[in-house]
Structure formats: structure tokens, C-alpha cells
Amino acid sequence: MSTAVITTLLVIAAVLGIKGCIKRLYSGCCKASGEKMPKRLRVKDKDLSHYPYEKVLKVDGMSCGICSVRVENALNALEGTYARVDLDRGQADVYMKEDTGDEALRDAVREAGYTVYRINRIK
Known part of the structure; x- marks a missing residue:
């Protein structure tokens, strides 16, 4: 039984x-x-030659388009940054006019509800 x-x-x-x-x-x-897709934060300067610094953030917890827009918006809200998120690879490519510290990037993503588990400096 x-x-x-x-x-x-x-x-x-x-x-x-x-x-x-x-x-x-x-x-x-x-x-x-039932959540709707958030509006993308508009980045005025998308010319990558204006961004001498680049980091790749490996982000945990993203599973849909809404998640990727949240992370992208959180990073693009930082002064002098332009971020693009690749959901399939679970990463954010962050281009910066000044060398933004790793902790500031982690905090922005954490406040959006996700976790950065690795940061690789590209340039």
C-alpha cells in the first residue's frame, strides 16, 4: 500500500x-x-573603437530573452559601458571607456538578480 x-x-x-x-x-x-519584455536601455555610443577596455562576464541564471535584457540593461546603466549579452553562451561582452572594476560589474549584475561567476579581461 x-x-x-x-x-x-x-x-x-x-x-x-x-x-x-x-x-x-x-x-x-x-x-x-506573465512578465513582459523590458525595454532595452539605449546606448548612445555603439562605436566599439571608443571603448578601449573589454571584459567577458560569465553569468549564471539567465534562461530566456527577458533575463538577457535585464543583465544587458544593468550593465548598460553603468557610465561609459556598452554591453551585449549572448544568452546561448551565458555571457555578457562588456565594452568600457574607462576600466570599470570587476566588483562594480558584479554588483550591477547581482542587483539585476543574476550571478557573475567569472570575468575575463580581453583588453
Whole structure:
């Protein structure tokens, strides 16, 4: 009897888990909660030759387009930065006019709700 109850509970949990995964797969994690796509923060200067510094941030927790826009907006809100997020690679390419410290970049991403687990200086 107890085996049947445990098996039933496991099947129910598996069905609910699979249902949630499918929902997120087709609508994104944030859209599943009904959240709308945030507006992208507009960067006035997109000429990369004006940005002598570049870092690549590996970001954990991004799983949909809304997540990537949040991270991009958080980094673009910093003075003198231009960031582009690649969701598939889980990274943000950050171009800077001045050498912004790693902690400032980590803090901006953390405030957006995500975690930076590695920063590579490119130039």
C-alpha cells in the first residue's frame, strides 16, 4: 500500500515538473510568470573603437530573452559601458571607456538578480 502511495506521489511530481519545463521552454522562465519584455536601455555610443577596455562576464541564471535584457540593461546603466549579452553562451561582452572594476560589474549584475561567476579581461 505505501509503495503505491509513494509511486503515485512520484508520478505526480514528475508530471508537474515536466509540465513546468515545457512551459518554460516555449515561453521563457520570466514569461511563464506573465512578465513582459523590458525595454532595452539605449546606448548612445555603439562605436566599439571608443571603448578601449573589454571584459567577458560569465553569468549564471539567465534562461530566456527577458533575463538577457535585464543583465544587458544593468550593465548598460553603468557610465561609459556598452554591453551585449549572448544568452546561448551565458555571457555578457562588456565594452568600457574607462576600466570599470570587476566588483562594480558584479554588483550591477547581482542587483539585476543574476550571478557573475567569472570575468575575463580581453583588453
